[in-house]
Amino acid sequence: MTTGTTTSAHPQSPGIATRTSSSKSIPGLARSLLAQREWGVAVLLALTVTAVAIVNPAFLQPANLRDVLVNNAPFAIIAAGVTFVIVTAEIDISVGSLAGLLSAVMGLLTSRDYAHLNVALACLIVLAIGTFVGAINGVLVAYCRVPSIIVTLGMLTALRGATELLMAGKWIQNLPDSLRFLGTGSIAGVPVSILTAAALIIASMILATRTPLGRRIYAVGSNVHAARLAGLSPRRIKLFVFTFTGFLVGVATLVGVTKFSTIDPAIGKNWELFVVTAVVVGGASISGGKGTIIGTVLGVLLLGIVGTVLTFLKLGDRLTYWERAIQGAFILLAVLADHLGGKREK
Amino acid sequence: MPRAVSRRTLLMTSDTFIQIRDIHKSYGGVHALSGVSMDIARGEVHALCGENGAGKSTLIKILSGSVTPDRGDVLVNGAAMRLGDVRASEAAGIAVIHQESVAFGHLSTFDNIYVGREPKKLGGLLLDRAAMRSQTRALLQRLGEADAFDPVRPVSELSVAQRQMVGMARALSQDCRLLVMDEPTASLSERETRVLFNLIRQFRKDGVAVLYVSHRLDEIFELSDRVTVFRDGKHVSTEPIAGMTKEKLIHCMVGRELLATDQETSFSRRVHPARPSDVPLLQLKNLTRAGVFQNVSFEVRAGEIVGMAGLVGAGRSEVARVIFGADPADAGQVFIAGEPLGGNSIDQAMRRGIAMVPEDRQHLGLVLPMSVGTNLTLPILRRLTRFGLTSSKRERQEVEKLIKALGVKAASPAVPAETLSGGNQQKLVIGKWLATRPRVLILDEPTRGVDVGAKAEVHKLIRQLAEEGMATLLISSDLPEVLAMSDRILVMRAGMISGEISREEATQEKVLSLAIPASSSPGAEVAA
Structure with missing residues (x-):
């Protein structure tokens, strides 16, 4: 469905709106934007970019745009997984901590100061641990029936503790060059991290829209009772989305952390806030059944560019605080929009 | 009446598709x-x-495999089917179209049809979209719905009838x-019902067995070959439709032995002093909630x-919810002691002296883990x-006062409400509203799921309250209860009051004949 048909189906004049009484209170344009959140986010993103470009044309320089993409590539990768989790009406807030743990593991395995293992082998170990942790989340949520917010909150804390134990407050240095290629290298002029993110985003889009598994993920999130009646196994599907997210956190760590020459014990802190905000801003419904990968990617870009814009505004030390405040406002607005949109659908 | 009936009734035994054998299931x-x-035959x-x-x-x-029985077997073509497994039921070729068409609101028609069995x-690896x-187009064409709706739209945007078509x-x-x-025709229009019936006949011709559950007797007589009646979880009779009459069918559904309990309670029927001069405490004038119920008018006087x-689904609980301010009305008014009930909120209703004991007491009536007090x-x-x-x-x-007045059996007011028996829980729900000192008491299925002894106590409490001047509206699907307790009986059907019966002339048959919709009559379509 395009916005064109959406708009014509819900005329601008509130008087003609026939769907429900509650829809009368929302103006037509806002309503159609609520119906297709991706477009709303895209418009907002375009407006932000335009505004910044007018104030400071340097923003549009290819190098800067590339930096924006490179910086946000790991978030987009993780957010793709978290989108599926949220579509099944669950949540995963352990992704940031997991990225932190995996960074530490990767540093310890490859650094010349520590194990100095083969880089390819180290990468496989990182991906395996990420997948394994995701699977533990999945088993606890789907089979032990612990609410996902509790499971992943516990996991967040436990992994953070494990990371601090491993790193003992020190930075890991002397990473091998072949590892840093993942974060800083390019293939045919395109950074590896952007290529990886693009590949995984496309794969996630195909999973979401073109595969039986994808449809079942949405079905479970839309109506878990009906899903059971259709012979689906909501447990297995939930186990899958958490495991897949763990794997993606592994990939994001490989391309995201290696661009620095050192590994900092604070890596991954608050990533979960950024990612969940981006997914919800991108149109996924916390109550499940709804959300698209493209919306999530737009959400990541919007939030990422807001961060860059703040840098351009030269706020200095206060930058982080502003970024947090704006992120918070975004998530509240997105949930509110979701709530109003949900009312309309009823 | 289809001509095929007599032929089919003869073919039965050799053509059995499914045999249901001694199924037991209890809930708490x-x-x-x-x-x-029971048996169901091919075609x-x-x-x-x-x-x-x-x-x-x-x-x-x-x-359908969504519930596992405690005991018993289902034989498909003579072989036992794995019970409690949706996949096994599906593999056996059992398809269920549910009363409230279960659907994935966010997904398109395509996806709703194929989820779990995608081409x-x-x-x-990939969906064959x-x-x-x-x-899907071919299926919708068979249903005569090809042009009626866009199969790409999320089904939450479709009408109820269209959603059923998706099912x-x-x-x-x-x-x-x-x-x-x-109840497939509950929300279908006349035209859609005709389409459905033709389809069912097509199925029958193709040798498919159809189990058709409906309250609409006309439809049953028009469509079916045999009819089975259940009562209180037991099989009462299975007969060829040719040998059935409506009266006989209603008689089977109601059951004679129920008269015994009926008489037993009728001895304790209190004689209510008619006081026609009283202003009705609760009065409804043409109360309407679009699509749910229409033009509902009645009154309840003090002590009545x-x-x-x-x-179920006639709109009784929905009327109660509007009176209590839980849902808004689209037209009409509620009067309390002659004064319009202004505003539309539960708070306002409570201030004006209305109390409601909701149908689902575990979810709506009590905070179970909290104490009795x-x-x-x-x-x-x-x-x-x-x-x-x-x-x-x-x-x-x-x-202490309330517990004593209600006769609640609890070790102490500090024990959690969930530790009490069903009957005592129900007394608590009524009691908590009595504490508000209401003038009008609405009871929605007050004795559902409680045992006989507790039921009698709840009945006693209701009578006692009425004698003290409470205006009581008793919504109940338990016919003997309605007959024994009520001074007057209102019957609702498809969102409208279909009749009022005085206590003297009330019988189960009369109530049922008012409650059961004639097939696809214009009145029954209003709810669609």
């Missing part, structure tokens, strides 16, 4: 099904009738050998118990509060 001590057996439309709570829905759930390509699209299309898309339909009977005083905390603090002494006194 309440027997939903106790030892039910037969088999109607299943029974009052609310007779066990029809439970049987459907067992056939695949590339070795099962082209196949989904063309097959039909899903069943059609399976290679179904037994089609189970639970007015029963409200009707089938806390539950009782929840609605009156304001009265017990001084300077923002709740007086624990006054609370204790109030609780």
Whole structure:
């Protein structure tokens, strides 16, 4: 469905709106934007970019745009997984901590100061641990029936503790060059991290829209009772989305952390806030059944560019605080929009 | 009447597709099904009738695999089917079209039809969307709905009838050998009903067995070959439709032995002094909630118990919710003691002296993990509060008074409400509203799921309140209860009051004939 048909189906004049009484209170344009959140986010993103470009044309320089993409590539990768989790009406807030743990593991395995293992082998170990942790989340949520917010909150804390134990407050240095290629290298002029993110985003889009598994993920999130009646196994599907997210956190760590020459014990802190905000801003419904990968990617870009814009505004030390405040406002607005949109659908 | 009937009734035994053998199922001590057996033959439309709570829905759930029976077998073509497994039921060719068409609101028609059995390509990796699209179109064409709606739209945007068509299309898309339909015409228009009937006949011709659950007797007589009646979780009779009459069918559904309990309670029927001069405490004038109920008008006077009977979905609870301010009305008005009930909020309704005991007491009526005492005083905390603090002494006194008045059997007011028996819990729900000192009491299924002894106590309490001047509206699907308790009985059907019967002339047959919709009559269509 395009916005064109959406708009014509819900005329601008509130008087003609026939769907429900509650829809009368929302103006037509806002309503159609609520119906297709991706477009709303895209418009907002375009407006932000335009505004910044007018104030400071340097923003549009290819190098800067590339930096924006490179910086946000790991978030987009993780957010793709978290989108599926949220579509099944669950949540995963352990992704940031997991990225932190995996960074530490990767540093310890490859650094010349520590194990100095083969880089390819180290990468496989990182991906395996990420997948394994995701699977533990999945088993606890789907089979032990612990609410996902509790499971992943516990996991967040436990992994953070494990990371601090491993790193003992020190930075890991002397990473091998072949590892840093993942974060800083390019293939045919395109950074590896952007290529990886693009590949995984496309794969996630195909999973979401073109595969039986994808449809079942949405079905479970839309109506878990009906899903059971259709012979689906909501447990297995939930186990899958958490495991897949763990794997993606592994990939994001490989391309995201290696661009620095050192590994900092604070890596991954608050990533979960950024990612969940981006997914919800991108149109996924916390109550499940709804959300698209493209919306999530737009959400990541919007939030990422807001961060860059703040840098351009030269706020200095206060930058982080502003970024947090704006992120918070975004998530509240997105949930509110979701709530109003949900009312309309009823 | 289809000409095929007599031929089919003869073919029965050799053509049995499914045999249901001695199925037992109970929910927390309440027997939903106790030892039910029946057969359904290939190419037969088999109607299943029974009052609310007779066990029809439970049987459907067992056939669909979503509920596992405690005991018993289902044989498909003579071989035992794995029970409690949706996949096994599907593999046996059982397709169920549910009463409230279960659907994935966020997903498109395509997806709703194929979720779980998607056409695949590339070795099962990808969805074959082209196949989904063309097959869906073909299915909708068979249903005569090809042009009616856009199969790409999320089904939450479709009408109820269209959503049901999606459910039909899903069943059609399976290679179904037994089609189970639970009240399929409840929300269909006349035209859609005709389409559905033609389809069912088509199925029958193709040798599919159809289990058709409906309250609409006309439809049963028009469509079915045999009819089975359940009552109180037991199989009462199975007969060829040719040998059935409507009177006989209603008689089977109601049951003679019920008269015994009926008489037993009728001895204790109190004689209500008619006081026609009184201003009605509760009065409804043309109350309407679009699509739910229309033009509902009645009154309840002080000391009067007015029963409200009707089938599930007739709109009784919905009327109660509007009176209580839980839902808004679209037209009409509610008067309390002659004064319009202004505003539309539960708070306002409570201030004006209305109390409602909701149908689903576990979810709506009690905070189960909280103590008996806390539950009782929840609605009156304001009265017990001084300077923002709740007086624990006054609370204790109030609780003791209520527990005594209600005869609640609890070890102490401090035990959690969930530890009490069903009957005592129900007394708590009534009691917590009595604490608000209401003038009008609305009871929605006050004795559902409670045992006989507790039921009698709840009845005693209701009578006692009426004698003290309470205007009571008693909504109940338990016909003997309505007959025994009410001074007058209102019957609702498809969102309208279909009749009023005085206590003297009330019989189960009369109530049922008013409650059961004539097939696809204009009146029954209003709810669609």
